[in-house]
Amino acid sequence: MKCPAEIILYMHEYLDEEISAEHEKELRAHLQNCKECQNHFHELKKTIALVQSTSHIQAPDHFTASVMAKLPKERHKVGVQRWFRQHPLLTAASLFLILMMGSLISSWDQDHQLSVSKQPNLVVQNDKVIVPEGEVVKGDVVVKNGKLEIHGEIDGDVTVINGEVINGEQYMASAGKVTGEIEEVNAIFEWIWFHIKNASKEIINVFDADDKDTDKEK
Amino acid sequence: METVVKKRIKQVLKGDQDAYAEVVEIYKDKVFQICYRMLGNRHEAEDIAQEAFLRAYVNISSFNIELKFSTWLYRIATNLCIDRIRKKKPDYYLDAEVAGTDGLNMYSQIPSDTRLPEEDVESLELQEIIQREISKLPEKYRLVIVLKYIEELSLNEISETLDLPLGTVKTRIHRGREALRNQLRYV
Numbered sequence: 339m340k341c342p343a344e345i346i347l348y349m350h351e352y353l354d355e356e357i358s359a360e361h362e363k364e365l366r367a368h369l370q371n372c373k374e375c376q377n378h379f380h381e382l383k384k385t386i387a388l389v390q391s392t393s394h395i396q397a398p399d400h401f402t403a404s405v406m407a408k409l410p411k412e413r414h415k416v417g418v419q420r421w422f423r424q425h426p427l428l429t430a431a432s433l434f435l436i437l438m439m440g441s442l443i444s445s446w447d448q449d450h451q452l453s454v455s456k457q458p459n460l461v462v463q464n465d466k467v468i469v470p471e472g473e474v475v476k477g478d479v480v481v482k483n484g485k486l487e488i489h490g491e492i493d494g495d496v497t498v499i500n501g502e503v504i505n506g507e508q509y510m511a512s513a514g515k516v517t518g519e520i521e522e523v524n525a526i527f528e529w530i531w532f533h534i535k536n537a538s539k540e541i542i543n544v545f546d547a548d549d550k551d552t553d554k555e556k
Numbered sequence: 557m558e559t560v561v562k563k564r565i566k567q568v569l570k571g572d573q574d575a576y577a578e579v580v581e582i583y584k585d586k587v588f589q590i591c592y593r594m595l596g597n598r599h600e601a602e603d604i605a606q607e608a609f610l611r612a613y614v615n616i617s618s619f620n621i622e623l624k625f626s627t628w629l630y631r632i633a634t635n636l637c638i639d640r641i642r643k644k645k646p647d648y649y650l651d652a653e654v655a656g657t658d659g660l661n662m663y664s665q666i667p668s669d670t671r672l673p674e675e676d677v678e679s680l681e682l683q684e685i686i687q688r689e690i691s692k693l694p695e696k697y698r699l700v701i702v703l704k705y706i707e708e709l710s711l712n713e714i715s716e717t718l719d720l721p722l723g724t725v726k727t728r729i730h731r732g733r734e735a736l737r738n739q740l741r742y743v
């Protein structure tokens with residue numbers, strides 16, 4: 339057979355829609371005069387048409403359910419951990435609510451005694467805690483079931499639970515006197531919230547400590 | 557569709573296992589089809605297609621979210637099909653190529669029952685004949701023919717899916733077409 343070897347190659351280039359104008363011209367010219375190659379080309383096109391004609395079959399009905407049933411269960415646990423890591427506040431809240439609700443509510447109800455954080459220069463009078471004029475109290479001050487009068491300075495945060503901060507024009511005016519934040523907690527929900535926030539801060543710290551790699555990936 | 561899939565994959569990565577069901581739903585027919593055309597029987601195809609989705613799930617964290625999920629999934633599926641075919645080989649040697657017969661295999665040389673007698677051709681469903689002839693192709697040709705003409709992937713997509721150079725993909729498609737032409741010319 340005197341057919342040039344590249345004619346078959348050009349047929350495939352044509353079928354891949356990658357034939358150059360030049361090759362196509364050559365192929366057409368050859369096919370005009372060569373029955374054998376015409377036949378070959380026709381068979382190739384018929385083959386493709388036959389393969390393409392096969393109907394597309396579908397996966398069995400239960401397919402997705404079967405796959406889902408086979409998925410490893412432990413991934414679910416990983417998922418839960420991941421969720422906790424991404425929602426430390428909610429995690430802390432739910433843990434807190436589950437574990438602490440009972441004891442906390444009873445402590446809110448029963449504990450009406452005045453209590454205060456231990457700093458040597460705080461003065462306690464009846465239900466009142468006083469920061470005397472000219473004194474600087476170091477560290478966070480927490481007063482429960484009582485009032486806090488600030489005449490001097492507090493170098494730290496102030497938290498008053500079930501009480502109030504007394505200061506001529508509220509504590510806004512005395513901002514200079516308290517270096518940290520002032521917080522009053524006067525309702526059961528605030529009380530719970532106060533604990534949740536503290537707990538979640540701790541939990542975030544815990545997760546931050548063992549989760550630095552994940553953060554870097556983001 | 558890729559955007560929906562990526563959204564679901566991100567959910568899966570966050571631990572939402574249920575989000576994977578939608579991913580399976582989107583691709584199940586295509587994956588099953590590849591497996592069926594490669595393996596030639598529904599039961600095995602289902603087995604391997606499920607295994608492909610399972611592997612994809614277990615290794616989802618290694619999927620590069622910037623790439624096309626289908627390409628990655630099809631690669632897993634085709635690799636599993638090839639593995640399965642190779643495991644069966646010692647019993648059959650059907651796909652072994654015979655020296656000097658480019659694109660032909662032992663099937664073409666086995667007479668009688670495995671070769672379709674011409675008079676039976678008409679009694680068989682055309683669909684069955686075509687599938688049967690596709691099954692006779694050596695697996696490397698079968699794979700590219702299935703991806704190209706049944707899944708309708710482009711040459712570039714096939715090259716990515718199979719992790720083969722484009723030139724190799726083209727050569728295999730050419731040879732696959734020639735082999736099939738020989739097998740289907742009398743249909």
Ligand SMILES: [Zn+2]
Pocket residue numbers: 341342345368372373374375376
């Ligand atoms: Zn010719």
